[in-house]
Amino acid sequence: MLTVDELERYDRQIMLREIGEAGQEKLKRASVFIAGIGGLGSPAAIYLTVAGIGRIRLVDHDRVDRSNLNRQVLHWDNDIGRSKVKSATEKLKRLNPEVEIEAIEQTITEANLAELLTGFDLIVDAMDNLPTRYLLNKAALDNNIPFFHGAIYGFEGRAMTIIPHKTACLRCVYRGVIPEEKFPVIGVTPAVIGCIQATEVIKYIVGIGELLTNKLLNYDALNMEFTEFNVKKDPHCEHCSHMKTTG
Amino acid sequence: MSITVNIHQALRHLINNQATAEVSGTTVGECLADLVRQFPCIETKLFNKKGKLLHYVDIYVNLESSYPEELAKPVMDGDKLSITLMIAGG
Numbered sequence: 001m002l003t004v005d006e007l008e009r010y011d012r013q014i015m016l017r018e019i020g021e022a023g024q025e026k027l028k029r030a031s032v033f034i035a036g037i038g039g040l041g042s043p044a045a046i047y048l049t050v051a052g053i054g055r056i057r058l059v060d061h062d063r064v065d066r067s068n069l070n071r072q073v074l075h076w077d078n079d080i081g082r083s084k085v086k087s088a089t090e091k092l093k094r095l096n097p098e099v100e101i102e103a104i105e106q107t108i109t110e111a112n113l114a115e116l117l118t119g120f121d122l123i124v125d126a127m128d129n130l131p132t133r134y135l136l137n138k139a140a141l142d143n144n145i146p147f148f149h150g151a152i153y154g155f156e157g158r159a160m161t162i163i164p165h166k167t168a169c170l171r172c173v174y175r176g177v178i179p180e181e182k183f184p185v186i187g188v189t190p191a192v193i194g195c196i197q198a199t200e201v202i203k204y205i206v207g208i209g210e211l212l213t214n215k216l217l218n219y220d221a222l223n224m225e226f227t228e229f230n231v232k233k234d235p236h237c238e239h240c241s242h243m244k245t246t247g
Numbered sequence: 248m249s250i251t252v253n254i255h256q257a258l259r260h261l262i263n264n265q266a267t268a269e270v271s272g273t274t275v276g277e278c279l280a281d282l283v284r285q286f287p288c289i290e291t292k293l294f295n296k297k298g299k300l301l302h303y304v305d306i307y308v309n310l311e312s313s314y315p316e317e318l319a320k321p322v323m324d325g326d327k328l329s330i331t332l333m334i335a336g337g
Contacts, residue, residue, distance in 0.1 A: 220256065
């Protein structure tokens with residue numbers, strides 16, 4: 001049940017026939033795990049918070065560095081040196097005190113991931129490296145949790161939505177690793193992709209629209225082109241080929 | 248056989264800063280070989296020393312993944328190839 005304050009706060013989105021009060025209540029009941037609160041995690045967390053997701057858990061082991069500030073918009077100049085999850089939680093709570101925000105300052109590992117995910121309905125992949133993305137993909141599949149992938153490099157971004165047992169997973173598309181490196185980026189690129197991830201999460205929770213499933217969306221900011229590459233489940237995928245496909 | 252190849256942003260400097268190139272061939276492998284003939288500098292960005300496609304290079308034919316056939320996948324006149332690279336930044 002929405003409170004009087006919530007009805008007022010979310011009035012403009014409740015007006016959308018695709019959302020309405022019923023959709024807003026679904027958002028309020030939802031819990032979202034955001035892995036990484038940097039360039040992608042910042043816009044995703046901001047828009048999920050203002051949309052009225054009930055509970056958000058932020059996990060990141062990192063501290064704010066001056067070189068983060070061109071894109072990681074939840075962290076400001078006076079946050080340099082602070083824990084990213086604490087810095088982000090502070091701002092998100094001020095944006096929307098109705099949302100329960102949890103800050104966990106930890107490195108995501110195979111050993112702690114299952115526990116970190118306990119009680120969460122959805123995972124937003126806002127990481128900056130493939131090995132952790134693969135851990136999240138595997139955990140999402142094993143625990144039957146929808147997984148919202150995003151990645152960027154320079155003026156380019158990608159997004160893909162993975163529904164366990166139904167669609168191609170991240171490992172069906174990416175089969176190797178690339179060396180971790182200092183990557184170039186301008187803030188507007190993760191801003192676009194993080195917002196796309198948040199949009200996919202909202203659509204999934206409310207049950208509306210078409211998701212980016214079995215599609216890898218490629219955003220070319222230099223030419224302002226969006227391309228959808230069609231992808232299929234890989235029958236030899238090391239993460240999902242053993243799983244029974246439904247729907 | 249004229250095939251258009253869309254080149255990933257990070258590789259465009261190797262083909263005179265063009266976004267696309269025209270190649271010919273009846274398979275993905277032949278098309279990429281023609282691309283390398285025209286722009287030799289791109290070879291090491293696509294293939295390892297044994298001539299195998301690097302694992303972080305993905306080829307799409309008319310927006311469909313070429314995996315698992317990859318280099319053996321047939322193409323036809325007018326097809327569009329896209330060379331993409333894995334990205335992981337956040």
